[in-house]
Amino acid sequence: MLKRCEDTKLALNWEKSHFMVKEGIVLGHKISKKGIEVDKAKIEVILKLPHPKTVKGIHSFLRHAGFYRRFIKHFSKISRPITHLLEKNSPFIFSNECIQAFRTLKEKLTKAPILIAPNYDQPFELMCDANDYAVGAVSGQRIEKHFWPIHYASKTM
Template sequence: MAIFADMVEDIMEVFMDDFSMFGTSFDDCLYNLLLVLQCSRGLEVGKVKIDTVAKLPPPTNVQGIRSFLGHAGFYRRFIKDFSKVPKPICDLLEKDTTFVFDAGYLRAFETIKEKLVTAPVMVVPDWNQSFEVMCDASDYVVKGSRKKA
């Protein structure tokens, strides 16, 4: 919020980890998006966060597995074949299953962690290369008005 403080409610709205751009025309929205992208150039995921994930110990109970998979699931669209990787971990969530740390479980856990701390999940765009910005308006548009100065 601190980075975008002068833009919030003027050209954008922020909610948790999402933001929505608005303007009076499509070109206006594109220009506003350009402003936001230029401001976000300095954003990076801190080394501390990457180190925290890299050093994360395996969950020791069902609640820990659910928590880990919930956090990792947020990045599923960036991890190729994500649904296949945690299969051994998900097996431990089945009813009446004994919680056993086997090699498959640990291998799946370490694979997910590795994918979470390597590109393309925790990196900022290379501003010198072309890239695609994808957005999800969830088939819904909120109309707003610009504040007059």
């Protein structure tokens, strides 16, 4: 890998480079032999946030939480009451439903599953779900009859 960086004249920051480690933080994700996890330090910041009181606050929260959406099953479905407030001509009323969605997302971030790295020698499974306002999917693989997620995806319509 270092040879390839050298060949392409890619400059590396040696203070940020770590070699021969069992785990580390890369782009806000904890990488280990178990798989990919959320960085607990980043989640602590999100957990301390009060519920948004402005449209700008909603955008900020959804950007932070959305960074880890690949770990949260039904992210779009859960966040729907909050994202509804961003729609044009929608009154800004942070209802009990919005507060519940906000709390649920924060809770799911603290209990986010470990995502495994794909093994391209094994078959993949894709499970999909949809309703009137969101679609969702999870890709994963079975290891010893247990399904392990690789990536969650969801989108509001």
